[in-house]
Amino acid sequence: MRPERRHSVVVIGNFDGVHTGHQKLLARAREQAVQWADDQGPLPVVVVTFWPHPLRVVAPDKAPRLLTDLSDRIDLLRRYGADQVRVVQFTREIAGWSPERFVETILTPLNPVAVEVGENFTFGKGAAGTGETMRELARGRFEVDVMHLWEVDDVRTCSTLVRQAIARGDVEQAARHLGRSFRVRGVVVMGDQRGRDLGFPTANLVIPDDMAIPADGVYAGWLRRLDERDALLLPSAISVGTNPTFDGLERRVESYVLDRTDLELYGVEIGVEFVAHLRGQVRFSSVDELIAQMEVDVADTRSALGVA
Incomplete structure (x- = not known):
């Protein structure tokens, strides 16, 4: 029966x-x-x-x-x-x-x-x-x-409101309605490797067109490996956009983990969480000007995340 x-x-x-x-x-x-x-x-x-x-x-x-x-x-x-x-x-x-x-x-x-x-x-x-x-x-x-x-x-609260907040870069409002920070995920791909040459190596993600992504700009947030169960959240300065200083065309999410130049993340799936919007995307007139601003971004990231 x-x-x-x-x-x-x-x-x-x-x-x-x-x-x-x-x-x-x-x-x-x-x-x-x-x-x-x-x-x-x-x-x-x-x-x-x-x-x-x-x-x-x-x-x-x-x-x-x-x-x-x-x-x-x-x-x-x-x-x-x-x-x-x-x-x-x-x-x-x-x-x-x-x-x-x-x-x-x-x-x-x-x-x-x-x-x-x-x-x-x-x-x-x-x-x-x-x-x-x-x-x-x-x-x-x-x-x-x-x-x-x-x-x-x-x-x-509705999904449309959260999408609109993310589209304008208001990741703080999105987080209030999500109950957590907005996150994108993907496999790290090889970029132009300019960040490494500048002293700020980044983990690069190309996000599918059908997925939401914050407005172009720089954000404070966290990066976590998704292939390790107990991986730590790593404080990161995150850039979203096409990298106009170097006439970039492909829109990417590029994350620099603070004080880390030893990470090998190519081919690794990661999650990137957006905590605070720091500034909009800017085209700089020189590499030196870009490096100076990146140092400011790192300091602002520390402040936003409350890390030393």
Whole structure:
């Protein structure tokens, strides 16, 4: 005889960035999981998310730059409370489903006792389904809890707001709504090696066009190797842009780890966290002028990060 499926508490959404609003939704799901505990303990919290972003499928020209790649999204969802993460491969076929088919195909197999959604969540063809629609479809089978949008400093948190803050270089506001510093990740590539010649060797990342990246300029932040489980956060002065002093064309994230010229990071995956915006990008008239400014940037980085 097949054992009865265990119930679950389901949280569903895009969750790009896994910002503070998403974190509150997950916290509420954890509370529900305890409330509905069975003889095995709290119910599992199952997060349903979509990849690629639905707009990438239905309106590619309107698709936003993403705050996190899928790997980071899954890691963050687990950090903030998910026991399981189910990734739905979003397609044009799914985009055309009715709200009824969406519920029966995506949610019913998870055997939920409760489903948590944000008030701006929509589903089904033409985004016709809302939280209230889901409540009607779930009547008598499972509860649907619709959470109001979270606010930070009296401003509603959403992925769009975080993207806008990052695009203008306001990484401090982005961090307040993310609940952590904004991070980019990638494999270190060989650059022009001018930084090494100038005494400021950098780890260079080329960020995919579909990922969010701060406005051109210089930032204080942290670099961490992602291939070592207990790798330290290293204080870094971070440049974003094309390096106009040398007529650069490719937009990069270049991180100089303070006081370190011995790091060998080529081919290593790293994460770069942005803590504070220091200045905009400038074209310098000479290498000496650039070096003088880099020394100022390093001092400002120390101050912003509170390191000696």
